[in-house]
Amino acid sequence: MNFHISIPELDSYRNCDCSSLKRIYCRLHLLLCKKCEAKLSSLKESDEFITSIRKNLKNDEV
Amino acid sequence: MHRDIFPRPENGGKSSFLEFCKNCAILIPVLEGGINGIYHKGSLLAAVKKGDEISWQSFYDMYKPLILLKGSDLRLNQTEKEELVQLVMLSFFNTSQTFCYDKSKGRFRDYLKRIIHNKACDLMRKRHDGEISVEDIPLTVEKMLAEGENRWEEEWKNHVLKQALEDLRSAVSPLVYQAFSMLSLEGMSGKEVAATLGITANAVYVYKHEALNKLKTLIAEVDG
Numbered sequence: 001m002n003f004h005i006s007i008p009e010l011d012s013y014r015n016c017d018c019s020s021l022k023r024i025y026c027r028l029h030l031l032l033c034k035k036c037e038a039k040l041s042s043l044k045e046s047d048e049f050i051t052s053i054r055k056n057l058k059n060d061e062v
Numbered sequence: 063m064h065r066d067i068f069p070r071p072e073n074g075g076k077s078s079f080l081e082f083c084k085n086c087a088i089l090i091p092v093l094e095g096g097i098n099g100i101y102h103k104g105s106l107l108a109a110v111k112k113g114d115e116i117s118w119q120s121f122y123d124m125y126k127p128l129i130l131l132k133g134s135d136l137r138l139n140q141t142e143k144e145e146l147v148q149l150v151m152l153s154f155f156n157t158s159q160t161f162c163y164d165k166s167k168g169r170f171r172d173y174l175k176r177i178i179h180n181k182a183c184d185l186m187r188k189r190h191d192g193e194i195s196v197e198d199i200p201l202t203v204e205k206m207l208a209e210g211e212n213r214w215e216e217e218w219k220n221h222v223l224k225q226a227l228e229d230l231r232s233a234v235s236p237l238v239y240q241a242f243s244m245l246s247l248e249g250m251s252g253k254e255v256a257a258t259l260g261i262t263a264n265a266v267y268v269y270k271h272e273a274l275n276k277l278k279t280l281i282a283e284v285d286g
């Protein structure tokens with residue numbers, strides 16, 4: 001596959017922050033592309049990282 | 063937007079609180095990290111790593127909690143913990159109000175830990191109450207500190223993260239930082255951030271990942 005979906009685009013897709021047309025395109029692409037599917041899964045690591053930052057900042061406020 | 067700040071030429075290239083912006087060549091104040099008349103861009107830990115001049119007060123504010131944590135691991139009483147802080151401070155600032163870290167000493171976190179260990183041994187020798195023989199003190203101190211190692215690692219990780227977040231503010235544009243902060247730290251939705259900042263939702267996520275990637279690099283840099 002020549003064209004892939006970027007990490008920021010995948011992030012906005014999974015958070016329902018993109019247009020409905022883009023959503024359909026992402027869904028179809030993800031059905032066919034293992035590479036982008038893997039990128040989508042890797043976003044979980046970013047989520048964990050962000051959660052640790054937020055926890056850290058929250059602890060500071062207490 | 064002021065980025066890539068130049069030091070003032072008349073200051074001999076030394077860091078100052080007024081520096082030239084590379085983009086518009088006007089003088090702007092650089093106040094981050096500036097305490098007690100010593101100004102450095104970015105976080106204190108980044109300054110330590112670069113070997114910049116560090117003031118007594120900023121060092122004290124930053125590292126006192128970490129030293130006290132080690133004092134708790136050693137089961138020191140409050141007076142002893144305060145003394146441990148003073149002894150560590152004195153070993154960094156024995157002849158001056160400022161210090162510059164010598165990078166040949168290795169990683170700062172290891173160096174700091176070594177100083178705390180040595181000063182804790184001095185403290186326990188001084189207090190010597192017969193509970194532990196003088197010869198056993200270094201080993202006992204090491205064992206007690208090892209027990210609290212996970213807590214120290216956790217605290218150090220938090221310390222590094224805080225410092226890297228501070229550095230991130232000047233490492234990316236204000237818009238990128240704001241988008242990241244609103245979306246990831248404040249928990250606003252992409253649409254809300256886009257509306258607040260007057261940008262597209264797609265740009266919000268581009269900025270978020272730009273900031274995240276930079277933050278990861280900064281963490282590796284300040285803790286490397």
Ligand SMILES: [Zn+2]
Nearest residue numbers: 004005033036
């Ligand atoms: Zn793809």
